[in-house]
Amino acid sequence: MKCQVHLNQVFQMVFANPRLNVQPEMTPNDIDGWDSMAHVNLIAAIEVSFHIKFAVKELRSIKTVGDLGALVDSKIA
């Protein structure tokens, strides 16, 4: 993930955890508070932070941090 450092900052902000260090294999079960409501906030924060937009269909395939990072990478490339 090219965007990992920046993406990690967004995760830290969304989950109010400055010690969070996201890894590609992590799933919502590995991060405290990453439920469906927080996911909406995460996506909105990524869109603002990276100046990108996601389509609903693109988001349905995201299962891990790596999936999310790959999607972000494809949009900022």
Place this chain on the structure above:
Amino acid sequence: MATNIGDICRVSPDSGAKHDRTALRLIRPDFSVQAFTFAEIDSLANQFAHVLDEIGEGGGNTVAILLPKCAEVFHGLLGMLKARSIVLPLFANFGDLALVDRLADCAATCVLTRRSSVARLQNIRAQLPALRTILLIDAEQDLGPGVLSLPARLVRAPSTYQSQPVDCDTPSLLHYTSGSTGKPKGVLHAHGGLEYLQHTAKEILQLRPGDIYWCTADHGWITGTSYGIIAPWYLGITQVQFTGAYDPDSWFRVLQNEQVTVWYTAPTALRMLMRTEDVDYRSYDLRRLRSIFSVGEPLNPEISRWANEVLKHEIYDTWFQTETGGIMIANRPGLAVRPGSMGKPVSTISAAVLDGEGKICPPLTIGRLSLRYPWPSMFRDYLHRSDVYRGRFSEHYYDSGDLAQQDQDGYLWFSARNDDVINTSGHLVSPFEVESCLLELAEVAESAAVGVPDPVLFEKIVVFVALRLGVEAGEDLQMKIRLHVANRLSAVATPRDVILVDRIPKNKSGKILRRVLRARYLGQNPGDVSTIEDQP
């Protein structure tokens, strides 16, 4: 004397044996399964109770659960009740302000959680003078004074335990709920509610031997404890619980693979399913599914139609509150559904729609939805707020705070809340809490929060913010505002819209005129605005 709720995996209302039957199938996101029999859950709960006694947290102390769905939630909760602790189930996504409000108010002495939450609790510990123990489910050894390992203690705890005697009024569970003003109130329940919960699970959910039951509610919610743990297990029903996040495909795989027969979920989840167009729900084999129930917000007729067409099932809407403890009014198999109606009262409950003078309204007249008290599962008090508790009762009736009407055939129809509390995806959120939270931001001079209709969430939270002089508005600030509320309160309380205004309309006593803001947002006529102070 009453049955200790902690013993529900050992005793049954009909004395039927259930020891070797499966109590819980915990489905992980990868669909691997962790299964427990009733005997295993009871043994684990016994061990947990011993641990609480050993560390001095049983016998009337308040113990909080701050965990996502996992096995320890279930046997831990029962173990706490066996040891006569008062259980405070919390949403795992609560922010630090929400945690402080609740843990400090009830003077919780112990929190059952996992290592990843220790830093969060340590950050607020100074505001929690009563908190002496953080009990970790995932630490093999103690991490320091007062930060203890549960596994290290469970392994040496005996698997039998003589549960503490209780009576009908012995406190059992404490769930917090929000009002229009002030901090959240602790709604105190008692062991005496057990029989009512099993009665409604039989009469309304119509659970019966051999059922596979799935209640999707989180344990932080009264539904998650009353009907996601207590009632089904007392009746010896096998429960399925999914530990993954919401995902339409995963949910339908659970329904299909686990052969769920009774499914209890929420309108928001159903609306989200309905709006997901790229999943072919018809491809799932749901032949074993007998009934779908929902709770939390009114069920739109639109969802009923979708469910009938796509899922080939009726959805039975049910109504109750944190305060009522159990289902009070419901649709159910055998009662013709009138889409949009709450249904009729449970057979042992008398509900009435009352006018301002406490008289019963004629049919089809909106009034206060009230319940004749007492009933066994009713709350026993608002913690430290007995004055407010008493204020909810008139001579014969409990005032639910909801407005409703009753038709000529006895069906009840929800109209609105009688206060400013926001019901977003089944969670009651206080506008006051959101506003107070926003005022913590240096950029914010004034704030107001309102609930407005939303096609998925039932109501969404919209905040109006007046910024301090010189503060520049932008996307980043909007996101900061949203995340601040999410992190301080909960993701559920996140404002979906942030509207910047020059000033917040208030009346001459300084009360925020939320109806004016709501009308402005919806493009409606705000009505009488003559009371607005210093209109520009």
